[in-house]
Amino acid sequence: MSENGLASRRGKVLTTDTMNPSVKKVEYAVRGPIVQRAVEIENELKKGAKKPFSEVIKANIGDAHAMGQQPVTFFRQVLALCSYPELLNSPLFPEDVKSRAGRILQSCGGGSIGETLQFCVRQDVAQYIKQRDGGIPCNPDNIYLSTGASDAIVTILKLLVCGEGRTCTGAMIPIPQYPLYSAALAELGAVQINYYLDEENCWSLNIGELRRALVDARKHCNPRVLCIINPGNPTGQVQSRKCIEDVIRFAAEENLFLMADEVYQDNVYADGCHFHSFKKVLFEMGPQYSNTVELASFHSTSKCYMGECGFRGGYMEVVNMDSDVKAQLTKLVSVRLCPPVPGQALMDLVVNPPKPGEPSHATFMKERTATLRSLAERAKLTEQILNTVPGIHCNPVQGAMYSFPQITIPERAVQEAKEKGQAPDMFYCMKLLDETGICVVPGSGFGQKEGTYHFRMTILPPTDKLKILLQKVKEFHMGFTEQFS
């Protein structure tokens, strides 16, 4: 420190004491300590360490491809041609692949997948929504493309946040929740309002509980937005049409902006369950609702049968949004330039897949059906095997990609966890990982009723592996229970 002037450098500019306090409040368990430990164990295994297992099985994140799901051929073929248009002349590809790639490239300035694709995709998305919703119109001007659904969800929350103290925006989110919501609210400095899903009734949404949460919240903040995840993550429930109607009526009465996270819209497995979009139900409830209730709904390329997490494609549709606010939204998203164009192109293919009669149609349908059928099978298997374990209760996995079983943790284990400064379900999951190599996420990362414990496990491992995994969980749980009884 001999140079002149430097005497004034007083330690670091940026420390945890001087950083953005809202960022510090963000919690994100899905990639937390459990995942760090999993990576450590993998490295130990690579270095030849002896363990009671030979590999770590990651049932912690919803990345289908990483668990072996194959990409949809048509999608990847078109994307390859978009990347390298020379292939348009190759005999390797069917005609519909070529014409689709040509169409996408034509919509891009300079014929290269640059920034300007958006308009064509937004039109196709609007067309898809209209068809999905039985002909209810959809205006491309209401479609905003995004970098995965995450981006769009955070953007809408960002628009809604204002005020401080009792006037601070409150957002109602389900508990258990997908932790993007709590993280975004913490970062934005908004108030998180928990409404609890009804575990005894297959994680259904109960309007009485919504009202309880709202009334409580009105005492200390300004609740303005109601977030719904359907099908649910981590809970896997699929909402009935009746429930959606009730939610819309509630939002209308209570003056709440509705956010409908529908990224799992094709992931519905259970008999008697169907996906109903909030948009469709809203419009079918008549103009007194369809002309007033403000709704943003979200979709993504990351889930459903395509599972393309890496492309970060997504869109949202906004309904009844004030036109000046829409202009603000357009401005806000322009600052970040554009969502990734390969993701936009993929989104375009998802909303406009091969049609009957086109050369790629049969293969496309075969792949799509096989993936969804296998997911349904794994959903059933997971529920069934987990429910054979004393001390584990698993609701039906009606949709999405996860089970969220409740686990009984013996009092002595709860004590030991507390001594270690760990949540009891973190303690449980760490032990599961160390003893079996299975990586799942503690329920505390998603929120759960005080005194109950869960973990989230994806249904994504291939069936054979999943069976072994579930068997190991069973043995582990029985051993754990015995050890701490």
Add this chain to the structure above:
Amino acid sequence: MSENGLASRRGKVLTTDTMNPSVKKVEYAVRGPIVQRAVEIENELKKGAKKPFSEVIKANIGDAHAMGQQPVTFFRQVLALCSYPELLNSPLFPEDVKSRAGRILQSCGGGSIGETLQFCVRQDVAQYIKQRDGGIPCNPDNIYLSTGASDAIVTILKLLVCGEGRTCTGAMIPIPQYPLYSAALAELGAVQINYYLDEENCWSLNIGELRRALVDARKHCNPRVLCIINPGNPTGQVQSRKCIEDVIRFAAEENLFLMADEVYQDNVYADGCHFHSFKKVLFEMGPQYSNTVELASFHSTSKCYMGECGFRGGYMEVVNMDSDVKAQLTKLVSVRLCPPVPGQALMDLVVNPPKPGEPSHATFMKERTATLRSLAERAKLTEQILNTVPGIHCNPVQGAMYSFPQITIPERAVQEAKEKGQAPDMFYCMKLLDETGICVVPGSGFGQKEGTYHFRMTILPPTDKLKILLQKVKEFHMGFTEQFS
């Protein structure tokens, strides 16, 4: 409104009166009214409207491909193979393309470009930086991948923002600036501290001006971060090594976190100008600097010779960042899952292009050199032709992709603009667009000294088109001057 309950719905939840006030403060001229008008005109032309021109030339945004630049063959070939790995068996592709694609796919869970590529790319980035900086070490743990540089820049600003009123974080940014900075600061509620680049000296950065701005700012906020754009956007200057040393010394003395936006690091054209990375200069100044000054530097796939704006690839390197803050940063970026994987793959190729002796090397070098040489030619041409116009003064375009000429606007035009409620340079640019079809961005969108007027024009149109464009600007400017004199 006859249904019960609905009586309580009192207009929209989200209006410009009740939305996030910070979002309202965001300004973003690059895609503002001028671009909307350009789109309108294009639509009018499509419908057969008669205009004094037949097409709109978009010299407003730095999207090289949209202006006809060809993608780098090697990059796109590898990306095609990553999208559709069946092509690994095709004789169409050289061996190095296949092995590279194979390497990337292997680094991804499940062999599909899913979420998990990051580690391999971060290692390659670190290797690239080390080589670029003459052997100065770079730790992959200091590399964070991002969704374009935009994402990383906003993330670092977000970490730094705290306090209110006099303790509120202030960020020093150059004027003229790339408007991402002002937009992000407005959104985050931080204080924007302007330091003016020296137009009389080729837009160079003057330490006296930095000091003036800092001293002023200390009266009303807490300046904590100094942002540098080198090479500059919109100003095109390239900083000397001496200047960078001075800036580093200033940051050290004044306890400022340094942000070095180096997305144009390969875009250096002028004789005698060289790109010097802040990281390298910092380390060459010795341990009293290299062990203390906190630096984040940014790079992107969007610019340089590749110009791949659509892939949203980017990274940042952080130096001397507090390790607890790094943990917070890791957590924060995890919430959004991952940057787009095709962009990550592309970034990997950019930092690790074909090597001498590999089959794709010659073509790669030819393409790279041709693009950079042509950009250098267009930079020169732009400066030269603009400087032949009385009332336009254009500094040398030493680097980046833009010229930012100063224009003399006659007093009568200034008056007319004011009557219309427009900034005078917006009035000028609108007229230019309406009369010639040329779309450029008013200087007011980037900031400029009070009473001076500029526009930003990219140098991206192909040389032939650029010549015509510059000639038209010349004629327009002379006519405009005459009309309002």
